[in-house]
Amino acid sequence: MNKTLQLGAVLCLLAGFVVMGAVAVKKTAAAATPEKFIHVRVNDVSKGEMVSVNLPLSLAEKVIPTIHNGNLHNGKVTIGNMDMQDVDVRALLAAVASSPDNEFVTVKEKDQEVRVAKSKGNFIIHVTDLNSDSDESNKSDKSDKKYEKRGQKVDITIPISVVNALVPNERQELDLVAAIHALSNASEALLVTVHDGTQDVRIWIDSQNDGSK
Numbered sequence: 001m002n003k004t005l006q007l008g009a010v011l012c013l014l015a016g017f018v019v020m021g022a023v024a025v026k027k028t029a030a031a032a033t034p035e036k037f038i039h040v041r042v043n044d045v046s047k048g049e050m051v052s053v054n055l056p057l058s059l060a061e062k063v064i065p066t067i068h069n070g071n072l073h074n075g076k077v078t079i080g081n082m083d084m085q086d087v088d089v090r091a092l093l094a095a096v097a098s099s100p101d102n103e104f105v106t107v108k109e110k111d112q113e114v115r116v117a118k119s120k121g122n123f124i125i126h127v128t129d130l131n132s133d134s135d136e137s138n139k140s141d142k143s144d145k146k147y148e149k150r151g152q153k154v155d156i157t158i159p160i161s162v163v164n165a166l167v168p169n170e171r172q173e174l175d176l177v178a179a180i181h182a183l184s185n186a187s188e189a190l191l192v193t194v195h196d197g198t199q200d201v202r203i204w205i206d207s208q209n210d211g212s213k
Helices: 003-031 057-066 089-098 136-140 160-166 176-184
Strands: 037-044 049-056 076-078 102-108 112-119 122-129 153-159 173-175 189-196 199-206
Touching (some): 049 057, 057 176, 076 176, 153 160, 173 176
Antiparallel strands (some): 037 199, 076 173, 102 112, 112 122
């Protein structure tokens, strides 16, 4: 083989390595998971106040273990003297996770309605307060500002994977760091909404750093 052919062969080989490297880099970039943020919005219409928090989950995962206050230490919350010895919580969660989507619990009372369900890999909890702010004596005077239907509503959506990471272990602790890590691998979702009179609270996760979504 002459020098020209040898040089051509070497160049072709180098070109092949470059192409394979470019494909590998592209696949790695495609597989990389974008940074997830947890967003909290609190709006109080009566006071004209708004609180906005946008926190990278990776930062929360690193910061929480540094907080030592009350029952929170090393990223875990001690839940006290809850007796879980006779209940295999993980087995219970596994049974629920493998079951079909369903509304498991419905409680309807005079002043409150509670529903617990499973849907698309999430635990769903709805709590609606059907009561008013005032007692029965205020109902006769509609002009009394104390009489106001609060219409309190709480909606919670939690991925089952997050609950599995959070559930009590043998030391009766809730692992917040593991739950946050599981959240970072979960799909974008609205986790909590609370409506309480003139105040609204929303908590959700997505890949937008400013919570504009």
